[in-house]
Amino acid sequence: MKIVVAYKWAPNPQDAVVATTGEVDLSRAKPAVSEYDPVAFELARRLADATGGEVVGLTVGGPSIDTPLSRKAALSRGLDRLVVVADAELEDADGTRIATVLAAAVRAIGDVDLVLAGDSSIDVAQGQVPLTLAGVLGWLGLAAVSAVTAADGGLVVERSLPGGTTVVAVPTPAVLAATADAVVPRVAGMKDILGAAKKPVEVLDLAALDVPAPGATLATLATAKPAGGERTATIFDGSSPAGAAAQLVGALRQAGAL
Amino acid sequence: MNSAQSWIVVADDTAASGLVDLARSVGDEVVAVVAGRREVASSLASAVDRVLWLGEPDQAPVEAYGPAVAAVVAQATPRTVIGATSPGGRALLGAVAAALRVPVLAGVSALEADGDQVVVTRSVLGGIAEHRTAVQGGTTVVAVDPGGAVAGDGDLAPLEELAVTPLAATVTEVRPAAVAGADLGGARTVVGVGRGLKAREDVALVSDLAAALGGELACSRPLAEGVDWLPKERYIGISGQHIAPDLYLALGISGQLQHMVGVRGAKVIVAVNSDKNAPVFSQCDFGVVGDMYEVVPALTAALGTGS
Ligand SMILES: Cc1cc2nc3c(=O)[nH]c(=O)nc-3n(C[C@H](O)[C@H](O)[C@H](O)COP(=O)(O)OP(=O)(O)OC[C@H]3O[C@@H](n4cnc5c(N)ncnc54)[C@H](O)[C@@H]3O)c2cc1C
Ligand SMILES: Nc1ncnc2c1ncn2[C@@H]1O[C@H](COP(=O)(O)O)[C@@H](O)[C@H]1O
Numbered sequence: 433m434k435i436v437v438a439y440k441w442a443p444n445p446q447d448a449v450v451a452t453t454g455e456v457d458l459s460r461a462k463p464a465v466s467e468y469d470p471v472a473f474e475l476a477r478r479l480a481d482a483t484g485g486e487v488v489g490l491t492v493g494g495p496s497i498d499t500p501l502s503r504k505a506a507l508s509r510g511l512d513r514l515v516v517v518a519d520a521e522l523e524d525a526d527g528t529r530i531a532t533v534l535a536a537a538v539r540a541i542g543d544v545d546l547v548l549a550g551d552s553s554i555d556v557a558q559g560q561v562p563l564t565l566a567g568v569l570g571w572l573g574l575a576a577v578s579a580v581t582a583a584d585g586g587l588v589v590e591r592s593l594p595g596g597t598t599v600v601a602v603p604t605p606a607v608l609a610a611t612a613d614a615v616v617p618r619v620a621g622m623k624d625i626l627g628a629a630k631k632p633v634e635v636l637d638l639a640a641l642d643v644p645a646p647g648a649t650l651a652t653l654a655t656a657k658p659a660g661g662e663r664t665a666t667i668f669d670g671s672s673p674a675g676a677a678a679q680l681v682g683a684l685r686q687a688g689a690l
Numbered sequence: 691m692n693s694a695q696s697w698i699v700v701a702d703d704t705a706a707s708g709l710v711d712l713a714r715s716v717g718d719e720v721v722a723v724v725a726g727r728r729e730v731a732s733s734l735a736s737a738v739d740r741v742l743w744l745g746e747p748d749q750a751p752v753e754a755y756g757p758a759v760a761a762v763v764a765q766a767t768p769r770t771v772i773g774a775t776s777p778g779g780r781a782l783l784g785a786v787a788a789a790l791r792v793p794v795l796a797g798v799s800a801l802e803a804d805g806d807q808v809v810v811t812r813s814v815l816g817g818i819a820e821h822r823t824a825v826q827g828g829t830t831v832v833a834v835d836p837g838g839a840v841a842g843d844g845d846l847a848p849l850e851e852l853a854v855t856p857l858a859a860t861v862t863e864v865r866p867a868a869v870a871g872a873d874l875g876g877a878r879t880v881v882g883v884g885r886g887l888k889a890r891e892d893v894a895l896v897s898d899l900a901a902a903l904g905g906e907l908a909c910s911r912p913l914a915e916g917v918d919w920l921p922k923e924r925y926i927g928i929s930g931q932h933i934a935p936d937l938y939l940a941l942g943i944s945g946q947l948q949h950m951v952g953v954r955g956a957k958v959i960v961a962v963n964s965d966k967n968a969p970v971f972s973q974c975d976f977g978v979v980g981d982m983y984e985v986v987p988a989l990t991a992a993l994g995t996g997s
Contacts, residue, residue, distance in 0.1 A: 445815040445816045445818050445947060446816075446946055446947050446948075446969075448815065448818055450818050450819055454819045454820060454821075455819075456814075456815060456818060456819050526793035527787075527793060527794060528787045528788065528791060528792060528793045528794065529793070531784070531787075531788065532788075532791065551929070552929060554816075555815055555816070556815070557815075557816050557928055557929070557948070558780075558794070558796045558833070559777075559780060559929075560780055560783070560784060560787075560794050560796065560833070562784075563753075563756075563780045563781045563783070563784030563785075564783075564784035564785075564787050564788050564794065565784070565788075566753075566756065566781070566784060566785070566788075567756055567757075567760060567781075567784040567785035567786070567787060567788030567789065568788040570757060571857075572751075572753055572754060572756075572857045572858075572859050573753060573756065573781050573784060573785075574751065574753050574777070574781070575777040575780060575781065576777040588862075591777070592922075593777065594776070594867070594923075595864065595866060595867060596864055596865050596866040596867040597864070597865040597867075598751075598861055598863070598864050598865075599861070599862045599863040599864075600751055600859055600860065600861050600862065601859065601860045601862050602859045603858050603859065606859075611915070612911070612915050612916075612929075613915040613916045616916075644791060645791070646791050646792070646828075647790050647791035647792045647827070647828040647829075648790075648791075648792040648793065648825050648826060648827045648828025648829065648830075649825075649826050649827055650793060650823050650824070650825060650826075651823065651824045651826055652821050652822070652823055653809065653821075653822040653823065653824055654821070654822040655819055655820065655821055655822075656819070656820045656821075657819060657820070658813060658817060658818075658819070658820050658954065659954075660954040660955060660956075661817075661818070661950070661954060661973065662972060662973060663959060663972070663973055663974055663975050664975075665961070665971050665972070665974045665975060665976060665977040666975070666976050666977070667966075667971065667976075667977045667978070667979060668976070668977070668978045668979075669978075669979060669980070670962070670964075670978040670979050670980015670981065670984065670985045671980060673980060673981075673984040673985045673987075673988035674988045674991075674992070676978045676980060676985060676988070677978075677985060677988035677989040677991070677992040678992050680960065680976055680978060680989065680992075681989070681992045681993060683976055684937070684958065684960070684976065687958055687975070687976075689936055689937040689957065689958040690903075690937070690993075
């Protein structure tokens with residue numbers, strides 16, 4: 433089975449500096465493989481090992497997503513090879529644009545049976561890109577996937593949905609987005625990190641891919657910093673637990689919170 | 691583009707009031723396209739102007755209707771399309787967005803129509819900033835929380851049944867969830883616990899405090915996923931519940947933004963954390979720097995004695 437893992441090289445907005453105007457400065461936020469995407473790497477590796485197949489990493493974005501560090505970070509996590517589309521035009525691209533480029537890359541890779549993705553990215557956090565990708569490809573796209581195994585001619589997929597666990601028989605090709613806790617991803621060892629340098633990386637040129645033009649554009653009219661995010665705390669010293677508890681209960685009564 | 695129309699795409703869920711309300715705010719005519727059971731389509735008939743029903747899904751998952759929903763919506767090209775943030779809702783929206791080649795916006799708090807253009811107020815990057823964004827040149831597609839069950843005006847729109855073929859996929863088994871959903875949304879007081887908790891048995895420590903406060907128990911994501919010490923319905927944050935109680939206590943929770951965005955609306959936030967530099971202390975009203983294993987029982991006791 434030929435499996436593509438779509439993963440994102442993204443900054444953690446926790447480390448962003450947000451001005452009172454709502455302007456976001458991400459320059460201090462170091463990018464990394466998005467927090468839950470290693471779950472997709474691990475699911476892909478296990479499935480490929482069970483079926484005899486190949487795992488191809490795929491990421492798209494601005495030029496900063498393709499560095500020696502970013503390549504190694506992905507390739508040390510159980511991939512066989514990597515495909516990257518990095519272009520200034522994709523800096524700050526919306527999710528549908530990203531999905532459209534991912535779809536073109538999946539077609540360029542060719543004969544793909546399955547695309548696996550993470551639950552949601554650490555920065556955008558919409559859980560939307562894999563499902564839009566499925567839409568572009570015309571394939572079935574399922575999120576909330578907690579387990580996947582191969583069966584004759586297709587896949588058996590377990591989903592963790594609000595109504596309970598659901599099992600679905602899915603023919604390939606398909607796009608599946610994993611839950612955050614579907615499997616525990618392996619930790620890259622020294623051997624994986626050294627091995628990563630020898631694995632092939634293919635850079636696809638955005639201009640050479642068959643990507644249709646967007647049907648709408650977004651214009652930011654105004655930005656603001658949301659209320660309620662920052663509060664000034666009255667701090668009590670808990671080294672005397674009973675004293676701190678009494679002080680806190682008093683303060684909460686006074687604030688009308690009890 | 692059809693400026694008078696707002697469409698909602700419904701993924702087999704009778705809880706769609708959030709979609710209907712938002713659609714009404716920007717459209718004179720609201721059209722629902724329903725991928726799901728007849729009862730879901732019927733429940734919408736008195737709340738919207740037209741209901742397009744794609745037929746009984748039998749064993750097909752709702753996601754199998756993505757291409758069919760996209761084709762119907764693309765033909766009408768309404769000014770606005772609204773769907774749910776649930777897995778099925780996002781799949782239908784993804785198919786629509788792909789067909790129209792337009793973005794899907796989430797975290798939406800308001801829509802304003804202005805001719806062919808729609809202005810969206812939404813939170814971005816996990817809630818650290820708020821944007822007013824104009825969608826220009828194409829349909830505005832948004833994902834919102836589905837809300838509760840739909841209340842209609844009694845005027846029934848007839849179901850228009852469309853014959854479509856879903857993608858091949860079969861639901862072979864459903865194992866219903868054992869635990870009932872918790873009503874965190876309605877609780878005045880919520881006690882949240884995080885990875886400061888060392889063992890499953892210690893949940894009792896926190897539930898005792900919740901009982902003393904007459905509040906509901908909640909948690910950060912790692913306690914509900916990864917280790918399942920508390921049910922998934924009880925975790926708070928960007929991918930869990932959003933709550934706005936009078937009082938929220940964050941016990942052994944570091945205060946990562948993905949968690950805190952879920953309690954931004956709380957009137958009073960209390961944090962207990964052993965690390966005085968934990969980010970939660972800049973996002974709370976009262977903080978206790980200390981070991982929750984000592985502070986929490988002391989707090990329970992202090993409440994019990996009414997001191
Ligand atoms: C896309 C995405 C979505 C996410 N969505 C959510 C979400 O919806 N909700 C959510 O909660 N998280 C979410 N997360 C995870 C989030 O980023 C954090 O990892 C998580 O909230 C951390 O949980 P925590 O505070 O319990 O654990 P930690 O960050 O590990 O913090 C534990 C805290 O406990 C303190 N502590 C330890 N021992 C004690 C003690 N004895 N007494 C007192 N304090 C103690 C420590 O000082 C520390 O501050 C998401 C992440 C991503 C990438
Ligand atoms: N730029 C990207 N390149 C490759 N995969 C992506 C990209 N953005 C998102 N994804 C995948 O889609 C998942 C959900 O992302 P999002 O829709 O941004 O929450 C991520 O966990 C990745 O697996």
